[in-house]
Amino acid sequence: MENVNKKILLVEDDLNFGAVLKDYLMLNDFDVTLAKNGMEGFEKFKKDTFDLCILDVMMPYKDGYTLAKEIREKNNEVPIIFLTAKSMKEDVLKGYKAGADDYLNKPFDSEVLLMKIKAIIQRKSSDVKAEQVQFEFNIGKFHLNSKLRFLTFNNEEPIKLSPKENELLKMLILHENDLMPRELALTKIWRDDNYFTSRSMDVYIAKLRKYLKLDEDVEILNIHGEGFRLVVKNKVSV
Template identity: 60%
Template sequence: MAENGLNILLAEDDPNFGIVLKDYLELHDYHVTLSQDGCQAITAFRKGKFDLCILDVMMPGKDGFTLAREIKKLDTETPLIFLTAKSMKEDMLEGFRIGADDYITKPFDSEVLLYKIKAIMHRKSGAQVAEKPEVTEYSIGQYRFQYKLRLLHLNGETHKLSPKESELLRLLCQRLNDVMPREEALLRIWQEDSYFTARSMDVYIAKLRKYLREDPSVEIINIHGQGYRLCVHNGVML
C-alpha cells in the first residue's frame, strides 16, 4: 500500500507519457489510476474515490475541460491539475474558471509536479499533511528484519544483507501474504524491467529464500506471471 495513501486519477491520451508519469508517481508512493481519454476517466471517477485529478487538456472524445466540469458536478472538493502542451492565456483562464488548482505546461519537470501535489494537498487540509512514520523494522515469523541497517536476525544470529537484498525483502514485507508485482520491484530497485534484470531478481529471490529457510512458517512463493508473495503461516508482521 502506498505510504502517502493518496489516490490520483490521471487522464492522459498519450500512452507512453501516461505510463511514464504513472510509474513515476507510483515510485513516490501514490496510487494512480490511468485513463487514456475523458470518457474512461469520468467512468473511473464515478467508480472510485480520488484525492486529486491530473487531467490532460487535449484528449479525444472528451477534452480535459469538459471532463473537469463533469468531475466538479460530482465532487466540488477534488483538486484538479491541468496538463497542456499549450501555454495560451485563454486556456489557462478557462482552466482556473472551471476550478483548477494548478496548470502545468508540457514539457515539465516531474519533481515540480510532486511539489505542486504536496502544496495542493497542504492547502486542502488547512495544515501540513503529516507523513506516516517510515517503517524500518519488520517481524517475519521468527526473524527480525532491520531495513535501514540491512540486518536479518534469528535466534541471536545476524546476517548482513546486500542493498538490493534489503530493498527486495522490504518490498515483500510491505505486501506480506500478498503479491509483490515483479514489474514494481524491477522499476524500484533496478530502474529497468528487462529480461536480464528479471533474471537478476530471480537470483536475489533465491538468496532470500536461503536466508529465511530456518523458519518453516516463512516462504516466498512464485506467483506465475505476476510476481512473488512472502507468506508467514500463522505468523504476524509487526
C-alpha cells in the first residue's frame, strides 16, 4: 500500500482558471489531470483511474451534466463535484440527479473546495477493500506474504522484507521460471530506468539471493543484458 497521491480529473474550459486551480490542487498534493472540455474530459477519464472528478458545468461541445452521466455509466463510485456560476435551483437539482456528490458556486473559496475534496475523498477511501490483489505466494519451501512483507521458510521465524525487496521478489515470482526483464522491474518498482536505479536493483538481487540460499532449489539467475530468472528445481507435483 503505497502512499500515492490522489488523482483528480479537472474539466474546465476557462484555461486560465483551470490552470490556476490545477496548480493550487497540485500544491496540495493531488495529481491533477486537466481537460479543457467535456469531450476531452471523457477521453481522459477512460484512459486512467481517478479518485475524484471536478467538472465545470458550462462548457462547449459537451456540458458538465452530460459528461457526468457518461462518467456514471462507466463508474458508479467515483465522486463528482460540479463547479458552476449558476445557482439556480433547477440546475443544482439537475446536477444531483446526474450523480453529483457536491456542488460549488463560482466564485468560491479555494480553501473551502479543498475541505470538500478532502471530506469526499475520505468518505470514499474507506472502500479500500477493492484492493483484492493476490498477496500470498509459495516458492520452493518459501512462503511470501507480500502484504505483511514476510518471507517464511519452512514455518520458521519469518524474514522481514523491505518494500523494495518485497516488490522485487513478488515480480520475480510472477515470472517464475521465466524471464523478468530488467526494464520491467525498473520502470514498475523504481519508476525510472537509468544507470543508478539499475545498480540499485543489482544490490537488491544480491539481498534476495542471500535470503533464498536457505532453499538450495530456489535460485535467481541472470540473463545477460536481459534481466533475471527465478528458477525452482526438483519441483514435486502435488
